Amino acid sequence: MRVDALNTTEKKAAISLAAVFGLRMLGLFMLLPVFAIYGTELEGYSPLWVGIAIGAYGLTQAILQIPMGMLSDKFGRKPIILAGLFVFLLGSVIAANAETIYEVVFGRALQGMGAIASAILALAADLTREEQRPKVMATIGMFIGLSFTLAMVIGPIVADAFALSGLFWLTALLTLFAMLAIQFVVPNAINKAPKGDNLPMPQQMKKLISHPQLLRLNVGVFVLHMALTACFVVIPTYLVSAGLNLESHWLVYLPVLLGSFFVMVPFMIWAMKKNKEKGMFNSAIALLAIAMFAAYVAPVTLINLIVILMAFFIAFNYLEATMPSLLSRITPAGVKGSAMGIYSSSQFFGAFVGGLVGGWLTVEYNDHMLFAVMTLCIVGWFLLNLSLKMAPKGKNFSFKTPQYDEQTAEIALSKLTAIPGVLEATIVHSESVAYVKLNDKETDINRVKQVLS
Numbered sequence: 123m124r125v126d127a128l129n130t131t132e133k134k135a136a137i138s139l140a141a142v143f144g145l146r147m148l149g150l151f152m153l154l155p156v157f158a159i160y161g162t163e164l165e166g167y168s169p170l171w172v173g174i175a176i177g178a179y180g181l182t183q184a185i186l187q188i189p190m191g192m193l194s195d196k197f198g199r200k201p202i203i204l205a206g207l208f209v210f211l212l213g214s215v216i217a218a219n220a221e222t223i224y225e226v227v228f229g230r231a232l233q234g235m236g237a238i239a240s241a242i243l244a245l246a247a248d249l250t251r252e253e254q255r256p257k258v259m260a261t262i263g264m265f266i267g268l269s270f271t272l273a274m275v276i277g278p279i280v281a282d283a284f285a286l287s288g289l290f291w292l293t294a295l296l297t298l299f300a301m302l303a304i305q306f307v308v309p310n311a312i313n314k315a316p317k318g319d320n321l322p323m324p325q326q327m328k329k330l331i332s333h334p335q336l337l338r339l340n341v342g343v344f345v346l347h348m349a350l351t352a353c354f355v356v357i358p359t360y361l362v363s364a365g366l367n368l369e370s371h372w373l374v375y376l377p378v379l380l381g382s383f384f385v386m387v388p389f390m391i392w393a394m395k396k397n398k399e400k401g402m403f404n405s406a407i408a409l410l411a412i413a414m415f416a417a418y419v420a421p422v423t424l425i426n427l428i429v430i431l432m433a434f435f436i437a438f439n440y441l442e443a444t445m446p447s448l449l450s451r452i453t454p455a456g457v458k459g460s461a462m463g464i465y466s467s468s469q470f471f472g473a474f475v476g477g478l479v480g481g482w483l484t485v486e487y488n489d490h491m492l493f494a495v496m497t498l499c500i501v502g503w504f505l506l507n508l509s510l511k512m513a514p515k516g517k518n519f520s521f522k523t524p525q526y527d528e529q530t531a532e533i534a535l536s537k538l539t540a541i542p543g544v545l546e547a548t549i550v551h552s553e554s555v556a557y558v559k560l561n562d563k564e565t566d567i568n569r570v571k572q573v574l575s
Contacts, residue, residue: 128254131309135249136258138307139242142203142300144265146210149293150179150233151273154351155375156281156289158358159368163286164223170481171223173355177477178227180351182234183470188327188463191240199245203238203304210236211297218290229290239466249309263446267439274375282369326460335452338510339445340465342407344472345503346441349414349496351473352480353434356489357427364424374428382435390440400512403444407507410437411500418493451512454546457557519567521556523549523574537573541565 128136153176161172194202210233217229243259250258280289330336361371386406393402413433420426446465453461483492526534531549538547538558543565548557556574560567 128250128257132250132254132258134307135246135309136261138303138309139246139249139258140262140265142207142303142308143239143242143262144269145296145300146207146236146238147266148269148273148276149210149214149296151270152277152280152289152293153230154354155274155277155358155371156286156368158355159362160281160286161223161226164226165221166223168223168481169355169484170478171227173352173477173479173481173484175223175227175230175477176354176480177351177474178230179234180347180470180473180475180477182231183237183239184467184474186235186237187240187466187470190237191244191463194241194244199241199248200304200308200310202241203245204301206236206238206241207297207301207304208236209233210238211294211301214290214294214297218287218294220287220290226286233293234470240463243462245308263443267442271376271379274379275372278368278371278375326457327464330453330457330461330464333452335511336449336461336464338507339449339452340468341506342441342503343445343465344468344475345499346410346438346445347469347472348476348479349410349500350438351476352483352492352496353417355477355480355484356492357431360422360427360489361424364422364427366424374424374431378428378431379435381432382439386436386440386443390443399444399448400510403441403448403510404504404507406437406440406444407500407504409433410441411497411504413437414493414497414500418490418497448512454548454559457548519558519560519570521558521571521574523554523556525554534574538570541569541573544570 157176158169158172161167161175190202190206213229213232213235215229216232217226220226220229243262246258246262247255277289280292284291331340358368358371361374362368366374389402393399410433413430416426416430416433420430446462449461449465450458479495480492483495523534526549534556535547535549538544538549538556541560544558544560546559549555550557558570560570
């Protein structure tokens with residue numbers, strides 16, 4: 123078998139875990155394009171409560187993402203993932219039977235309490251070899267993007283046929299399929315990846331939160347998802363007022379989302395090849411701000427909305443795809459799990475704040491004020507990001523080490539960092555593991571292993 127290819131277990135893990143992640147996110151995303159319209163039929167309706175319902179899952183996700191990952195390290199990945207999916211299922215059933223908007227908010231918050239993202243990523247790490255792990259993580263990321271696209275297309279069609287409750291019943295059904303896949307399709311873990319690279323460690327949190335470069339990415343993903351959820355407090359109603367019936371909204375969303383992918387992918391490849399990633403990253407933030415400002419000043423017509431959505435999703439998809447990669451490059455060796463936990467919590471908290479602020483601005487002021495505030499927030503992110511420092515490209519590896527004492531670990535570390543191409547190294551002698559970030563084109567990995575042994 124080729125060393126650079128996924129083996130049978132890794133392929134099975136990649137597809138099944140990506141499908142579980144995608145099914146769950148599909149259920150969360152389907153509400154975005156329809157709730158601003160169907161929420162009016164619920165008792166207690168107001169734009170504020172529409173925003174809270176859209177973003178409610180984000181608050182509980184943000185709070186529980188890190189604890190659920192740590193619980194999976196203690197009690198096992200599959201039991202925690204199944205428990206999280208059951209809670210998500212319960213929230214879906216409550217929302218499906220809701221007659222008031224407050225019950226929908228409770229159901230959405232309960233859905234968010236099934237915060238299994240970190241546990242799924244940790245299980246993916248357990249089931250894969252170090253050199254194949256990026257492929258598996260990329261597969262999961264691809265399915266998340268696909269689920270968002272499908273949700274924007276399927277949501278209006280399902281809601282038109284079966285009303286709002288039909289969306290939540292479909293979500294419950296998808297969750298059952300995900301639970302069956304975890305139990306019977308996803309392989310059982312054959313090894314356990316070092317937790318520092320894949321799960322949050324509480325003792326690292328304070329240092330990583332204040333890390334100046336990581337802070338820029340965490341603020342960025344917060345603003346990005348705040349803008350996304352805030353926009354969908356009003357965008358569906360804009361499409362209706364522009365003369366497009368809800369069941370036809372997919373005719374806008376599908377070409378816009380597919381078109382945005384076709385446009386942004388060549389720019390992403392060009393930026394990587396020409397080492398222009400920072401410039402392109404800042405350009406995407408600028409395009410996002412332009413889209414929000416256009417929504418603020420432009421008349422509400424179908425053509426204007428299509429152009430604005432196209433610009434928004436070109437920028438959104440580019441930023442969403444590149445930020446995790448930048449995070450991985452900037453994060454110190456051995457604490458990627460902790461850094462990703464903070465990043466994910468920032469992302470979900472942004473979704474909650476976007477729904478809350480979007481609804482509040484619509485009630486207290488008007489729809490246009492929502493876009494004005496989002497424009498200012500994105501401009502603030504752009505200015506903050508001008509001082510982002512791009513780390514050298516490198517790959518993270520973890521190696522088992524002999525049982526070092528502290529003095530021996532320091533000697534090994536000094537020899538390790540002297541090897542050409544080793545960008546950063548951490549030895550956790552209490553766990554007999556070394557985390558090394560290196561340029562694999564310049565570094566002889568066998569030499570690294572020789573030093574560590």
